[in-house]
Amino acid sequence: MTEVNYHRITLDGLWHNNQALVALLGLCPLMAVTNSTINGLTLGLATTAVLLMSNLSVSTIRHWVRAEIRLPVFVLLIASFVTATELVMNAWFHELYKILGIFVPLIVTNCTIIGRAEAFASRNPVPAAVTDALAMGLGFTAVLTLLGALRELIGQGTLLSGAHLLFGEAARAWEFSAGNDFQGLLLAILPPGAFIGLGLLIALKNVIDKGLGARARKAEPSHCQTAPVVPSRS
């Protein structure tokens, strides 16, 4: 096995193969809970925690699980971790747990988690799998938080409302409010707002990628002219 390229794994997870913006996985929680910054952040962190544990364990047992039964085993593992996460949230973040409701247990159906277990963790050593889980999870969390912030700001004119539910009473002061006479665009909070918001974020990512690509080509013009590398068949 070749040397693990951690830099590449991290960049893939956070940007090039971002689970929300590029793979378009886990859209159900993405749409449903991103009506505020804190909700998005919390669900993103919970998903990251589950992803971390599942990637870690799947990678650890990858040599002992037969290929025929690997998917049921992965599902069992993921379900246990989700249940554990749910119990932890119920115990320490009870208010948030009640707000997020069904979407915490539904992490088990998030395609990102089984996808990374199958496509990455079951084929790579533990450190690489953990890096991948962190990068993918944080990439997903970043999109959830950003979308939540945008929708909260446009929809009700606040930011970080309910931060005390996640960070303790001291965080109550973090809340930004545009004032009581701010009339929010209710649509942003409603489900269509999530679709439109996500579409705009994907467009933004594509614009940035295009700009980066143009800049890279300008910096190294000779690379464009080289013949394509023929993939080896080893």
Place this chain on the structure above:
Amino acid sequence: MEFPVASSPHLSGQNNVQRVMAQVMLALVPGIAALWWYFGWGVIVNLGLTSLTAVVCEWLVMRLRGRDPRPVITDLSGLLTAWLLAVALPPLLPWWQTVIGTAFAIIIAKQLFGGLGYNPFNPAMAGYALLLVSFPADMTRWLEPSVLGGHAVSLNEAWQAIFSGIPPHPQGWDAVTGATPLDHLRTELSRDHMISEIQRDPLWGNLGGKGWEWISSWYLLGGLFLLWRGVIGWRIPVSMLGSLLAVAGIFWLIDPEIHPSPVFHLFSGATLLGAFFIATDPVTASTTPRGQLIYGALIGVLVYVIRTWGGYPDAVAFSVLLMNMAAPTIDHYTQPRVFGAREDADGR
């Protein structure tokens, strides 16, 4: 764009996008004049505001896409969207809501999908739906028509109300606003009043609400002009109005005390505006002959269903948007048989 003429036919067509759009706008003028007569100058200010926003938005998007904005602005399609939106909006809506609605209609509903000809949803109705869902209170604040002894809003008052939020009457908004006929009927029916009781209210005219019935009639006139000019086909308006009349008629015959008459449905809200100007949008409607009949009929049914059992008093915008979504499927299943081809030739 210039198309070099290479082969026959050498006759040039009389129709182009600009001409069609201009005729639809012309047909809209009587309706706009009626709105202005009954609701005052706010209508005209809204019209200017939506038109300006639409043109600026189209120019902006075309510049972003690196194209020449002139042909897109002068084909008048964006301006028509602006007009259709303006006649659907309450006359004294705060200016920023009007701007948001128009910008959404042009940028998101029309240009992001590729511009004229590519948009799956009617832009004007998408903008209207956005505003209705986002600002339900302002969007249902209609003025009382001036025939009810209401306050005629002058240009200055309309300007102040729209841009500064100052009510056009010293006693505040309540002195000038009133429920629309559909709204009124809905509220009273929910209080278990009978229709014969409800219709004693001075709000009621002969066909629909006072004032409102005349606005609808002028839309009807504009629609007949469009039919005469061949700008729109008869299938969508006839099937939409026919199915609405049929469904409303059945319920009315069952119990005329809790179901308003079909004529009331015809002359209230945006039924006639929708049937002739909105559902017939060539881009978003069904295109096959049979498909247009189905498309229009289902809009009529949906209008009745949403008006009667839905959450909003009027339903034309939502019905049209829902059927826009269904139009490609309808087209797929109603492809006309190619002349000379057998039905079972390819096993269908």
